[in-house]
Amino acid sequence: MISFKQFATVASAIIVAASTVVYAAEKSPAESAQEYRQAGFEMIRYHFGPMAGMVKGEIPFDAATFKTNAEAVATLSKFPMHGFIAGSYEGDTEAKPEIEKNMDDFKSKMETFQVAAADLAKAAGEAKDVEGIKPAFGKTAESCKACHKEYREEK
16 A cells, blocks of 8 residues: 555656646657656656755754655656657757667666665665665665766756
8 A cells, every 4th residue: 555645746746747748739759758757857856855965964864754755756766767768869958869879778777776766765764863874875876876977968
């Protein structure tokens, strides 16, 4: 059985996706894919930020808030991959065209991120303090950076 928070996270993602589909009627599939994946990454970033602040000691550690954000990232990590389609690497995007040429490697890195995010959510459910969660957080952050290094243009 899923928790209300998990349900709300998934429902929010579905609403964003549905809104994108309605809005996408005027856009090409590539433009729609860009918007979809950018929305997914923005939601991940929104939930990742408070966790990073807690790990860095910039904001007080709150186990419940950390857990909620970690669960959201784990759920949301599954969505952006659907927005990486042929022809979606041009225009207003930070995604490098190399993704299309190296799709197997890119998918592998995205899967590593998904596994790390799931492990982080599990660790967040068991952690009593910020020190107990730092290793899982670090692995998740590194898995993000692995894609950014090779496949993201910094603007």
